[in-house]
Amino acid sequence: MSEVIREKPVHAPMDQFRSEAGELMVGGIPLHRLADRIGQTPFYAYDRELLTRRVAELRAALPPGIKIHYAMKANPMPSVVDHMARLVDGIDVASGRELKVALDSGANPHEISFAGPGKRHEELRQAAAAGILINIESFREVSELAAIRQATGWPVRVAVRVNPDFELKSSGMKMGGGPKQFGVDAEQVPELLAQIGEAGLAFEGFHLFAGSQNLRPEAIVEAQRKCFDLALRLAESAPSPVKFLNLGGGFGIPYFPGEQRLDLSSISANLAVIAAEAKEKLPNAEIVIELGRYLVGEAGIYVCKILDRKVSRGHTFLVADGGLHHHLSASGNFGQVIRKNYPVAIGDRIGTPAGEVVSVVGPLCTPLDILADRMPLAEAHPGNLVVIFQSGAYGASASPQAFLDQPRVVEVLV
Ligand SMILES: *Cc1c(COP(=O)(O)O)cnc(C)c1O
DSSP, X not given: OOOOOOOOOOOOOOTTSOEETTEEEETXXXXXXXXXXXXXXXEEEEOHHHHHHHHHHHHHHSOTTOEEEEEGGGOOOHHHHHHHHHHSSEEEESSHHHHHHHHHTTOOGGGEEEOOSOOOHHHHHHHHHHTOEEEEOSHHHHHHHHHHHHHHOOOOEEEEEEEOSSOOTXXXXXXXXXXXXXXXXXXXXXXXXXXXXXXXXEEEEEEEOOEEOBOOHHHHHHHHHHHHXXXXXXXXXXXXXXXXXXXXXXXXXXXSTTOOOOOOHHHHHHHHHHHHHHHHHSTTOEEEEEESHHHHGGGEEEEEEEEEEEEETTEEEEEESOOTTTOHHHHTOSSOSSOOOOOEEETTSTTSOOOEEEEEEOSSSSTTOEEEEEEEEOOOOTTOEEEESSOSSSSGXXXXXXXXXXXXXXXXXX
């Protein structure tokens, strides 16, 4: 009987970064030299040129007229937000402090929106003072904003974040459908809209966000279609015409073996149909998609240095100076059910064939501190640099840096 030979799934090629003489280049700088320039490992490096190129390619792929917003919680580093603000049509913030960074970046307040399930009174007042669009997520927010409007006389611009009555299929993280803390259930929205009208808030539209990290175009197409249809239905109860319709995003990037880059063609075709229909049925509405990781995730790497090389009962461990405290998602502890390896390479031995199967671990006293688990890599020793690709989103800001009080990570935009 012949054995069925199955190719092991591999990572999508990380060809967005060039290498020279075996060394990965970031913004034209070889990795070791960049480490010297920064003065330490570990660090995150984001490549300006890759960010610019990603937005340009996305714009070229999408039908004209679709606005692109950057959901800055994916990477809130101020220099990254400054850079993105010049490329995209708007910034989505999720806290009063993110709002400060977005305003500092020079983004037009008219094109900043604020979502999140627990906005504090001070944050709502900050948002109203800034004149940004507030995505309302509860009845309490309506009454708080009504009080702010009464006390100040400022116009208060609002949209309603809707918890749809369906889910985004095959998303890494579901953020709509069923009972959720996000938004207001579609069936409660007509009542909420009535209250917004009575409170004299400036209603501008709807925000629907079904989920995140989706690599299946047909699921995204279906969700955007359903979101649009739902918005059309809800618009009938709105106190004024819809000017703003945020259909979410959820575009994923390939992290794990077997995953491919998202094919935008059907998503784009679908958005073109939606945009044409919107012209007729919601003639005043601008259609927005909001993306975080898709815009920034592939443009960033995390770099740490090997401190030690140990063999334990036949298995080789490379112990690095960075780990889960800087990069929780790569350690597998940020939303993964089964731990899988991010794309990892020895950043100063690019092109050297994988000569051994090793685990890369961090310096923390916990078995959770794993950066690569039994992965084929080029042979490496203390002093070599480990690179984790796909690290431009949900990296430093999404990691517990105070845990075990190791040195903090540095972030640079190159
Ligand atoms: C987190 C979030 C995003 C960004 O999600 P990505 O997967 O990074 O694209 C967009 N919109 C809302 C409302 C979010 O909460």
